[in-house]
Amino acid sequence: MQIIVVDALIVERGGRRVLDNLSLTVKAGEIYALLGGNGAGKSTTLSALLGFLKPVSGSLSVAGVDPASNAEAARHKIAYLPENVALYEHLTARENVEYFLALAGEAHGPEEIEAAFDAAGLQAEARDRPLGGYSKGMRQKVAIALAVVRQVPVLLLDEPTSGLDPRATADFNALIGALKERGTAILMVTHDLLGAADCADRIGFLDNGRIVEEVACDQGYDVMALHRRYGEAVAA
Amino acid sequence: MNPIRLIAADEWRLMRRNRVAMLGLVMLLALSVIAALTSIAQRDNSDAIRARFQAQADQAFDGAPARHPHRMVHYGHFVFRPLPALAAFDPGVDAFTGNTIYLEGHRQNSANFGDVRQSSLLVRFGQLTPAFVLQALAPLILIFIGFGIVARERERGTIRQLFAHGVAPRALLFGKALGLGGIAALMLAPGVLALGWLIAFEGAPLAPSLTLLAGYAAYLGIWVLLIVIASSLAAHARTALMALIGIWAFTVILLPRIAPDVALATNPTLTRLETDIAIKEDLRKMGDSHNPDDPYFNAFKQRTLKQYGVEKVEDLPVNYRGLLAVEGEKLTSKLFDDYADRQFAAQKAQSRFTDTVGLLSPAIALRRLSMSAAGTDLEGHRRFLSQAEGYRFAIVQQLNQLQATAITYDDDSNRNKDPEAGRRVRIDPKNWQKVPDFRYQAAATGEKLQAALPGMLTLLGWLVVLGFGMRLAIRRLADAA
Numbered sequence: 001m002q003i004i005v006v007d008a009l010i011v012e013r014g015g016r017r018v019l020d021n022l023s024l025t026v027k028a029g030e031i032y033a034l035l036g037g038n039g040a041g042k043s044t045t046l047s048a049l050l051g052f053l054k055p056v057s058g059s060l061s062v063a064g065v066d067p068a069s070n071a072e073a074a075r076h077k078i079a080y081l082p083e084n085v086a087l088y089e090h091l092t093a094r095e096n097v098e099y100f101l102a103l104a105g106e107a108h109g110p111e112e113i114e115a116a117f118d119a120a121g122l123q124a125e126a127r128d129r130p131l132g133g134y135s136k137g138m139r140q141k142v143a144i145a146l147a148v149v150r151q152v153p154v155l156l157l158d159e160p161t162s163g164l165d166p167r168a169t170a171d172f173n174a175l176i177g178a179l180k181e182r183g184t185a186i187l188m189v190t191h192d193l194l195g196a197a198d199c200a201d202r203i204g205f206l207d208n209g210r211i212v213e214e215v216a217c218d219q220g221y222d223v224m225a226l227h228r229r230y231g232e233a234v235a236a
Numbered sequence: 237m238n239p240i241r242l243i244a245a246d247e248w249r250l251m252r253r254n255r256v257a258m259l260g261l262v263m264l265l266a267l268s269v270i271a272a273l274t275s276i277a278q279r280d281n282s283d284a285i286r287a288r289f290q291a292q293a294d295q296a297f298d299g300a301p302a303r304h305p306h307r308m309v310h311y312g313h314f315v316f317r318p319l320p321a322l323a324a325f326d327p328g329v330d331a332f333t334g335n336t337i338y339l340e341g342h343r344q345n346s347a348n349f350g351d352v353r354q355s356s357l358l359v360r361f362g363q364l365t366p367a368f369v370l371q372a373l374a375p376l377i378l379i380f381i382g383f384g385i386v387a388r389e390r391e392r393g394t395i396r397q398l399f400a401h402g403v404a405p406r407a408l409l410f411g412k413a414l415g416l417g418g419i420a421a422l423m424l425a426p427g428v429l430a431l432g433w434l435i436a437f438e439g440a441p442l443a444p445s446l447t448l449l450a451g452y453a454a455y456l457g458i459w460v461l462l463i464v465i466a467s468s469l470a471a472h473a474r475t476a477l478m479a480l481i482g483i484w485a486f487t488v489i490l491l492p493r494i495a496p497d498v499a500l501a502t503n504p505t506l507t508r509l510e511t512d513i514a515i516k517e518d519l520r521k522m523g524d525s526h527n528p529d530d531p532y533f534n535a536f537k538q539r540t541l542k543q544y545g546v547e548k549v550e551d552l553p554v555n556y557r558g559l560l561a562v563e564g565e566k567l568t569s570k571l572f573d574d575y576a577d578r579q580f581a582a583q584k585a586q587s588r589f590t591d592t593v594g595l596l597s598p599a600i601a602l603r604r605l606s607m608s609a610a611g612t613d614l615e616g617h618r619r620f621l622s623q624a625e626g627y628r629f630a631i632v633q634q635l636n637q638l639q640a641t642a643i644t645y646d647d648d649s650n651r652n653k654d655p656e657a658g659r660r661v662r663i664d665p666k667n668w669q670k671v672p673d674f675r676y677q678a679a680a681t682g683e684k685l686q687a688a689l690p691g692m693l694t695l696l697g698w699l700v701v702l703g704f705g706m707r708l709a710i711r712r713l714a715d716a717a
Contacts (some may be wrong), residue, residue: 033249050400072402086393087244090253102242104401132255 001028002061003153003185004049009058011041011048011209018044020209021058027152031176031186033196036206042189045206046156049187050080063153063185076104079147083159085139089132093122093142096131102144108149116149117141119178121171144175145221147184155179157188161195173199197223239403243411247385248418257381261419264369264377268426269356271364272324276430276438279324279586298669302662304637304651306561312340313714315627315674317620320611321440325430325448326367337621339628341565341635344515344572350683351521366427367606370452371599372488374423375459379480382416382463384473386713391473392671395713405713409706413464416456420456427452444609444684451605451688454695458598461702468709487597495593495600499586505579518571550645557648558640562633569629576625587614591690598698605691611678615687627674638667 004026011019019041026032036042047053049062051071060067067074087096097113117127120141131139140160147155155176161169176186176199190196196203201218203226204211217225237245251257293314300311317335319327331703338345386409398408431449434440463480470476506514520647523532541547541561549556607613639648647657679687 052396052399072404075400075402078400080397082393082396084393086397088250088394089392090250091246099242099246100397100401102237103239103398103403 003028003063004032004187005059005061006049007059009045009048009060010056011044011053012056013044013053015134017056017060018209019048019055022210023058024183024204024211024214026154026187028181028185029183030202031188031200032191033200033203034187034206035193035196035203036189037191037192040206041209043158045207046080046158046187046189049154049156050075050078054081077152078154078156079143079150079152080156081140081143081147081158081160083162085136085143087131087139087142090130092130093117093127093134093138093145096142097146097149101149104150105186106150111146112149116145119148120145120175136163137165137171140153140164140168140172141175144172144179150181151182153183153185155184155186157186157190159190160188161190161192169195193227194223197226224225239407240411240414243398243403243408244418244476245410247412247415249425251415251419256369260377260380261422264373264423265426267364267373268366268369268423271369272366272426272430272433272641272671275327275363275365276324276433279319279321279327280438283319286318288334289314290316290318294673297671300665300668302665304661305558305635305642305663305667306341309341309561309632309635312338313628313631313674315624315676316337317617318676318678320616320678321438321574322444322448322610323612324434324438325365325427326606326612327363327365327609328607328610329614329617330612331363333614333617336392336663337624337628339624339631341561341632342568344569344576344628345624367610368432370424370427370456371602371606374420374456375484376489377423378416378420378459379463379477379484382412383467383477383480385412385416385464386468387470387473387476405710409464409468409710409713410537412467413460413706416460416463417457420460421453424449424452424456441681441684442680442708444611444688447685447688447692448606451602451692453696454692454699455598455602458695458698458702461699465709466703468713488599491593491597492600492603495590495597496586497505499589499591502589503585505582505586511579512577515571515575519568522567522571533560533563536560552645554640555643555645555648557645558636558638558643561636561639565629565632565636569625572625576621583614583618591694593676593692594691595697598695600692601694601698603691605688605695608687608691609684611684613687616679619679623676624674631671634671638663642667 002025004024006022006024009022010017011022018039018132022041024032024034034042034045044053044129048055048060049067051067051074054068062074062129063077065074065077088099091099094113094117097116101108101113107164112128122138122141126134126138131142134142157176160176161172164172176188180186180201183231187198188200197217202212202214202216206212251261293316297308297311297313300308303311315337319330319335323330384391386395389398389408395408399405413622428449431440431445435442435445462483463476465474466480466483467473470479523530527533537549537556540552540556544552544554546552552559591599591604594604604613608615642663643661647654647660650657652658652663
């Protein structure tokens with residue numbers, strides 16, 4: 001079942017065409033990695049899916065809701081992790097999760113939140129500390145816990161492993177793997193081809209606002225060949 | 237809970253956890269409480285002193301020994317302006333205008349003993365009153381607490397998270413405004429308690445008290461909206477801070493000080509000395525009752541003789557000297573009234589100018605509202621001067637009438653030559669007790685509310701304009717998202 005559907009999407013910013021007939025789909029329980037260099041249109045794709053940008057033409061659907069016409073309803077279906085996880089430093093991990101859940105209009109009991117923290121791998125002793133002293137990896141775990149407890153059908157990740165050490169990256173991949181198993185459609189944008197190859201089901205290469213090549217991991221592909229073809233472009 | 241209340245509640249939580257903000261708020265609340273307590277005590281003390289002095293002055297006048305009535309005219313009388321209960325909240329111009337006048341014949345003295353002339357120079361820099369704390373300090377603390385209220389969300393990226401969790405820009409800004417508004421309400425709380433005390437225990441009138449409260453609430457509401465809008469539109473929190481400090485300095489400090497000077501320059505008034513010289517000049521032109529050749533008083537004499545059907549003043553059934561005193565006082569009082577009217581007309585023009593400038597400064601509008609509702613505005617002072625002058629004229633004319641009716645012309649003419657005549661012109665001191673005491677009539681509630689209306693309308697106008705500002709900020713936020 002297609003949860004994210006982007007069809008012939010054209011988006012312009014400041015008179016420049018950023019997405020040019022972009023089409024992609026992500027199924028329930030699938031991880032799709034969108035790779036591309038700076039300015040390729042990765043973050044713009046996420047912004048359009050979140051309803052922050054209105055397309056010039058084309059269509060979008062997030063779990064059956066068009067974010068261009070009903071952004072608020074679409075956002076209720078989405079958990080979004082920006083590159084720099086933005087949470088409140090004056091609040092503890094638990095308070096952050098409770099606050100954002102309340103803002104999203106979702107009621108979840110303390111047990112569900114505890115379970116989400118467990119699933120995200122956030123140490124119990126850290127959960128009631130203000131986020132001011134958290135590392136990036138720990139903040140990501142809080143954001144993941146928020147996504148877990150919300151049980152939304154769509155998870156959007158913006159450069160999720162940038163700045164993480166290899167151990168934290170591995171933990172993170174395991175986490176989104178667990179979410180995938182629960183049936184979440186996951187779209188991640190990244191520069192990291194090798195990291196994406198580790199966890200994604202499909203990888204799309206974005207250049208000048210359109211997908212120039214898409215590979216499915218279960219069909220077998222040569223990562224090193226992809227790296228040679230796109231490595232320089234996506235690292236730019 | 238809806239997002240607006242959630243966002244507001246989080247602002248309060250942030251406030252509780254931010255030591256610097258808490259310190260600022262606690263300091264302001266402490267200042268407000270101290271200001272309220274000292275102001276109430278000071279007003280009570282001041283009013284008691286004035287009441288005591290007024291009673292002493294009345295007693296001294298009533299207890300004066302047998303005298304010639306004209307000596308009583310020059311003995312004079314002190315009258316004091318009682319302080320309204322709401323002066324404890326906003327003493328207005330009281331410290332600057334003086335609160336007592338020495339009333340005597342042929343002269344119109346100005347009010348004396350304003351606090352600025354007898355107290356420390358510090359009084360000139362603003363008394364610590366609930367009004368001052370709320371007008372000047374509360375907006376400043378609100379700025380320091382709230383300048384980053386939206387800008388910091390943008391700088392830290394949490395604004396995108398909020399939107400991604402379904403928070404609409406409108407809910408965000410209204411939530412922030414409600415949060416900051418709650419803090420503003422807390423700042424207002426000591427003032428509310430002070431007003432409650434004044435209503436319950438000091439006899440402050442209810443409607444003007446509620447008007448004061450509404451005015452201060454609207455004023456702080458203006459600052460809350462201004463801060464939220466500036467923080468939302470500014471690219472960075474520090475830009476919002478600089479802009480807001482600039483607005484505060486201009487509207488709260490600079491304009492209220494410049495406006496009266498410009499008003500004075502555009503509608504100049506004579507100084508007291510210039511007025512005295514001009515009155516003396518006019519009195520000289522008017523005539524001299526002691527000069528037998530003076531054309532005005534000669535005509536008056538002929539008129540009087542004709543009225544009584546006699547040939548000489550000695551044949552009049554009343555003391556002509558008394559009649560002369562009555563007529564002379566009538567003339568000088570008319571002249572005093574003319575000068576006072578001109579002075580007040582110029583002051584009214586100055587006030588109108590300041591009111592117009594008040595459109596640019598909510599602080600000026602609030603001051604107008606606050607002093608009018610408290611009964612401590614310039615109009616209250618004018619009212620006191622006008623009533624005191626009316627009282628002066630009445631008692632002087634009563635004494636002059638006594639001179640005309642209780643003393644014969646012969647005795648009056650010979651009082652310095654004939655000791656018996658000199659004794660007879662000293663009339664029964666019971667006459668002094670018949671002179672009524674001065675009772676200041678404060679403005680009625682309706683008049684106070686009417687005087688406060690322009691200030692209130694200006695503040696409401698600001699709220700409407702800032703309402704449009706909020707709409708603009710919401711649109712800009714939605715576009716930027």
